[in-house]
Amino acid sequence: MISKRLLSLAKYVEGENIADIGTDHGFVPVFLRENTKIKKIIATDISKASLEKSIELAKIKNIKNIDFRVGDGIKILEKDEVNTIIIAGMGGILISKILEESSEIAKNVRLILQPMQASEELRTYLCERGFEIIDEEVIFEDKRYFEIIVAKYDGKIRKLKKYENLLPLKALEKNKEEAINFVKFKIEKNLQIMENLKGNTKKPLIRYMELKGENNYFKEVINGKSKRNN
Numbered sequence: 377m378i379s380k381r382l383l384s385l386a387k388y389v390e391g392e393n394i395a396d397i398g399t400d401h402g403f404v405p406v407f408l409r410e411n412t413k414i415k416k417i418i419a420t421d422i423s424k425a426s427l428e429k430s431i432e433l434a435k436i437k438n439i440k441n442i443d444f445r446v447g448d449g450i451k452i453l454e455k456d457e458v459n460t461i462i463i464a465g466m467g468g469i470l471i472s473k474i475l476e477e478s479s480e481i482a483k484n485v486r487l488i489l490q491p492m493q494a495s496e497e498l499r500t501y502l503c504e505r506g507f508e509i510i511d512e513e514v515i516f517e518d519k520r521y522f523e524i525i526v527a528k529y530d531g532k533i534r535k536l537k538k539y540e541n542l543l544p545l546k547a548l549e550k551n552k553e554e555a556i557n558f559v560k561f562k563i564e565k566n567l568q569i570m571e572n573l574k575g576n577t578k579k580p581l582i583r584y585m586e587l588k589g590e591n592n593y594f595k596e597v598i599n600g601k602s603k604r605n606n
Contacts, residue, residue, distance in 0.1 A: 378407045380517045381490070382464070386411075388488045388511065388526050391459025395420060397450055397474065398466055402430020402442070409439050418443045420452050449474035450481050460486040468494030472501040479505070483529040495523045496541040502527050503534035503541075512546035514555040521558045523547075539593040548597060556598065563594050 378386075382403050389408060393416040396405045405419040421427040424446045431444050445452050450461060461482070463471050468491035475482040487507070491498050502509060502525070511526040523544050542562070547555035566587040573580040573587075 378403050381515045381522045382407070384513055384515050384524055385462055385464055385488055385490055388486075388513075388524070389414070389460050389462070390486055392416065393458040394418070394460040394462065395450070395453055395458045396462045396464075398422070398463060399430050400426050400465065402427075402433045402444075404462060404464070405430065405442050406433055406437055406439055409434075409442055410437065416443065416458070417441070418445060418453065418458060420445045420447050422446070422448050450478040453478070453481055455481055456484060458485060460488060462488045462490075464488075464490035465492060467492055468496070468498030468501075472498055475501070476505075482507075487525075487527045489525045489527065490522060491525070492522075495525070495544075498525065499541040500536060503536050506531045506533055508532065508534075509546060512544035512555075514544055514547050514552065514558045516554050516557065521554070521561060523558075539590055542590060543594070543597060545597075559594050559598055563591050563598075566591050566594075 386404055386407055389412070392414060394405075394408065394414055395418040396402075397420050399405060399419040399421050402419050405417045408414055409417055419427070419430050419442055421430070427444055427446055434440070434442055434444075453461075463474060466474075471489055471491055475487070483506075489498065499509065506529055507527040508530045509525055509527050513524040515522045515524065525544070543559060544555055548559070570584050570587050573584045
């Protein structure tokens with residue numbers, strides 16, 4: 377059965393031709409082939425061994441019309457070959473690198489991204505390279521939070537204000553409970569770190585003040601959501 381996280385990724389897919397980069401087990405492309413009328417599905421992985429797992433899953437499910445490719449990032453795709461690209465389960469910095477290395481392809485597709493960490497770096501990259509973040513979602517599964525970022529290139533450079541890259545603001549705009557709980561989780565995590573930093577030297581004090589600033593911003597966001605809901 378497909379996980380809640382991967383099911384959420386699949387629902388953002390648009391267009392007739394898609395590619396799942398770093399597909400690993402191939403759950404998303406197989407799910408899409410079984411449940412949608414998408415014409416072309418490409419599943420890629422840099423590791424041949426990993427791609428074999430997705431090929432095996434397709435065989436078990438008796439699915440034959442998925443294009444499996446071994447290759448690095450989205451370099452393996454031709455320009456205009458797909459409408460939507462999914463990149464999930466990697467770090468935000470690596471996702472940024474993949475997009476940068478094939479920027480002409482990335483600029484012409486809908487991006488569905490799910491960073492495992494460094495989502496703030498990924499948001500900053502997207503905004504500074506002319507991509508609009510058009511949707512976001514937070515998923516809580518297996519005792520952890522996952523962030524989904526949907527983006528499309530429009531050429532407009534966006535300068536984020538301090539701390540804005542730290543939160544899934546599009547998800548928060550929708551008053552999604554999991555997104556709000558995610559912010560509360562970040563506040564508690566920062567408080568724990570701040571407690572450990574108390575009474576230490578100057579450098580940890582600087583870090584303490586940085587975390588305090590983050591938490592003040594997080595609380596403003598949470599309070600703003602609360603006021604709008606009353």
